Amino acid sequence: MNGDLPGTQGGVVFKEVTKTYPDGTNAVDRLDLEIRSGGLVSLIGPSGCGKTTTLKMINRLEEPTSGTITVEGEDILLCDPVELRRRIGYVVQEISLFPHLTVAENISVVPSLLGWSAKKTRARVDELLSMAGLPPEKYRFRLPDQLSGGQKQRIGVLRALASDPKVILMDEPFGALDPISREVLQNELVSLQKNLKKTIVFVTHDMGEAIRISDRIVILRKGRVEQEGTAEDIRNSPKNDFVRSFIGEDRLSRMSPDDPAESIVEEPWGMSAPWESAADVLERMEENDREFIQVVDPKSGQWLGMALLGRVRRAASAGETVMKGIYRERKLYAGDATLRDAAEMLADRDISIPVVGEDERFLGVITSAALARLAVERLRSGREEGKQS
Numbered sequence: 001m002n003g004d005l006p007g008t009q010g011g012v013v014f015k016e017v018t019k020t021y022p023d024g025t026n027a028v029d030r031l032d033l034e035i036r037s038g039g040l041v042s043l044i045g046p047s048g049c050g051k052t053t054t055l056k057m058i059n060r061l062e063e064p065t066s067g068t069i070t071v072e073g074e075d076i077l078l079c080d081p082v083e084l085r086r087r088i089g090y091v092v093q094e095i096s097l098f099p100h101l102t103v104a105e106n107i108s109v110v111p112s113l114l115g116w117s118a119k120k121t122r123a124r125v126d127e128l129l130s131m132a133g134l135p136p137e138k139y140r141f142r143l144p145d146q147l148s149g150g151q152k153q154r155i156g157v158l159r160a161l162a163s164d165p166k167v168i169l170m171d172e173p174f175g176a177l178d179p180i181s182r183e184v185l186q187n188e189l190v191s192l193q194k195n196l197k198k199t200i201v202f203v204t205h206d207m208g209e210a211i212r213i214s215d216r217i218v219i220l221r222k223g224r225v226e227q228e229g230t231a232e233d234i235r236n237s238p239k240n241d242f243v244r245s246f247i248g249e250d251r252l253s254r255m256s257p258d259d260p261a262e263s264i265v266e267e268p269w270g271m272s273a274p275w276e277s278a279a280d281v282l283e284r285m286e287e288n289d290r291e292f293i294q295v296v297d298p299k300s301g302q303w304l305g306m307a308l309l310g311r312v313r314r315a316a317s318a319g320e321t322v323m324k325g326i327y328r329e330r331k332l333y334a335g336d337a338t339l340r341d342a343a344e345m346l347a348d349r350d351i352s353i354p355v356v357g358e359d360e361r362f363l364g365v366i367t368s369a370a371l372a373r374l375a376v377e378r379l380r381s382g383r384e385e386g387k388q389s
């Protein structure tokens, strides 16, 4: 950190900030918070604790009900909001790149608004693309459709950096990515930040992510700061059970391969009732880009099978119900199956595994994504334990 006097200049400072929405919801409650210049601070806390609201007040997408916020020493309520937003980078989870603009044009939105010359803008775009490991000659003219999810998110980050703002706000920017891409982007952000030294306010609900990327962590609860400090401060002396439940003590990192498989069961993306026509189900599967769907009796909750895309297609052309397309051989029994069984089955064929209980009652599915998350979580906790000892 760069020795700015706290509260007098630099960074982002909240003083007694309250935000009450028109319906009476108290989203942020007399919040005092100081984010020093050049730091990367994560705001973390349960859903609804006010993270997004806090962030949006910094670029005046929401106005505080009372209190003051300064950015780089300036009271933001005295700034023109549009001009303020151009000075602050903003990245959200579902970044919306303009679909009809190229990568280069997307990145240059703010520089264009600021009236940069074409030459300066182009040089900046190329510099940013290279920094993010995307060769400019290859990516400059691509359209967003021609990018992977991780690449789109990267372009979103570059767009926020384009005009070289001092402050960047990020609201769960990597939340929608798979665990592997997420970790890659987190690492990239950390190495970018080493050189750029922006003031970054990063909202997340993933403590692992917060620990990996930030200098300081602010745990929010009901619109107020519950605890604040470095990851180590918080880990060494969590203030209370609420904080404890947020740090390292997660269930996932302590699991073993012999643990019951149902511990990572999730809701399937969708289900079908047995009497639905294969044609309707097919449409749903295609819309969602899925190769299988669980068929469950809505009354008894009994699992009847998993319908596979090819079979559903054939059943649809024959005018049959979805039941013609099901497959029943691949499933796990709760209480019996372990995580190892699930991993072996997924390694064999990478489609969700249905998990059933007594009387074939459907409990949910195990996906390779859930298993990958678990693996990443375990690796990470192993690494962190290693670091500490």
Ligand SMILES: Nc1ncnc2c1ncn2[C@@H]1O[C@H](COP(=O)(O)OP(=O)(O)OP(=O)(O)O)[C@@H](O)[C@H]1O
Pocket: 021, 022, 023, 025, 026, 027, 045, 046, 047, 048, 049, 050, 051, 052, 053, 054, 205
């Ligand atoms: N426009 C709005 N009008 C009324 N209430 C709102 C509005 N936006 C948010 N809220 C409420 O304010 C509270 C804080 O919301 P906020 O979006 O800041 O939470 P969050 O910490 O970002 O949650 P999440 O982790 O789910 O994104 C919640 O109770 C939410 O329902």
Ligand SMILES: [Mg+2]
Pocket: 051, 052, 053
């Ligand atoms: Mg939010």
